Amino acid sequence: MQRHTIAVLVNDQPGVLTRVANLFGQRGFNIDSITVGATEEKGLSRMIISTGGSDQEINQLMKQLIKLIDCLSVTNLSENQMVSRELALIKVNAAPNQLVELNGIVEPFRATIVDIGPSSLIVQVTGDSEKIDALVTLLEPYGIAELTRTGSLAMARSIVAVPASVE
Template sequence: MEQKHTISVLVNDQPGVLTRVASLMGQRGFNIDSITVGQSEEPGLSRMIIVTRGDDNTIEQIMKQFHKLIDVLKVQHLSSGQMVSRELALIKVEATPGTRSEIKGIIEPFRASIVDVGPVSLVVQVTGDSEKVDALIELLMPYGIKELSRTGVTAISRGAATLARV
């Protein structure tokens, strides 16, 4: 059964590594739902968080292929265990003076905030798991979403498990 998987990849912070990882996925016919890359806890290393869909065999193949890349140091299938994942979204929504209080009431339970107010729009910032972000977007759609920007998922394993170079 095809499901969503989150993979953490620790790589050398070198030009072209992101391109090689993305190319590998594309060449093998694997789609990337989201990818985030940033510095890790160790200087000179970056952490990639890749969300993709597939069955267990597909994910196993992806992880084996990652291990073959020269700048890949470690690979961890985060969604096979306990993890914390978050996403950030900025949502520009149409807002008249009459609808602003309604919108504020909608975003409050999501612990979202208004980060910009324009004459005919608001920019709402929300963080949380993808389902929470999706739910808020759905509730704001009737007001008119003018623009939407999402970061993609970032994640880390819970507890003592780490993806550090040892």
Template structure:
């Protein structure tokens, strides 16, 4: 079985320490977290964690079983087993001498990104999309000198009117 990325939605009680217990479970079991986002869900008192991890099907099954053992975990769904929409946001501060700005703006326009700040010799670019798009944008901006990079991690949900995850 090959190792692949999995995007998991975990509905949890909105309680102090839940994030620590979930991330601790991954660490103790040797499962890697590629990204994790947490925020309010559509249900009051519940938060949704979206975790991107990697492993084979057996690893995914073990992760799901272990998560269900945590008292504050309500529901675990493998979003990547269905058609899904996954998005990430990145802020990229790039070196931008006045002479390079038009080139950078060309890259920004191509990626449907936005310049959210312009300094004397820097620009901050905001880009939203799937992780592949973010990676490509970062690669194209590297020649200008990336001064700082901040990525949110993936948030996701299944497409259409199917089951909630």
């Protein structure tokens, strides 16, 4: 099963998220992650939904989505190059004397320690899913007390024109 990232532009109205989620459930699709937020245009929201399915199944799902009230556009971001990021907060069981050691683990991931307590600390990391998974794996031996992740945010890459040779 292929992973797909779908962007759905919707009117910012009560019930839209429910209708979209219900459509996925009725069609037998699992939503791996869903992130909803404001857009550059007032009154509109963008949903970024990660799911699995064949290209044919996703195309059919997208046709059903666009028929929903308040859905203005549906784009399969996975069809082209895209930038995708997640945010995770990870509470790690750690004593203050382990701070230097843990900082050495999180630093290469460009993660930061955002809170330190007497028996734990919280690490903040952004990046693609694989990066976050790798950091979680390295922190597991210390004991992860709590983990929360956003859904994937994604945007199609801009097409960059290659400049003519400079002489």
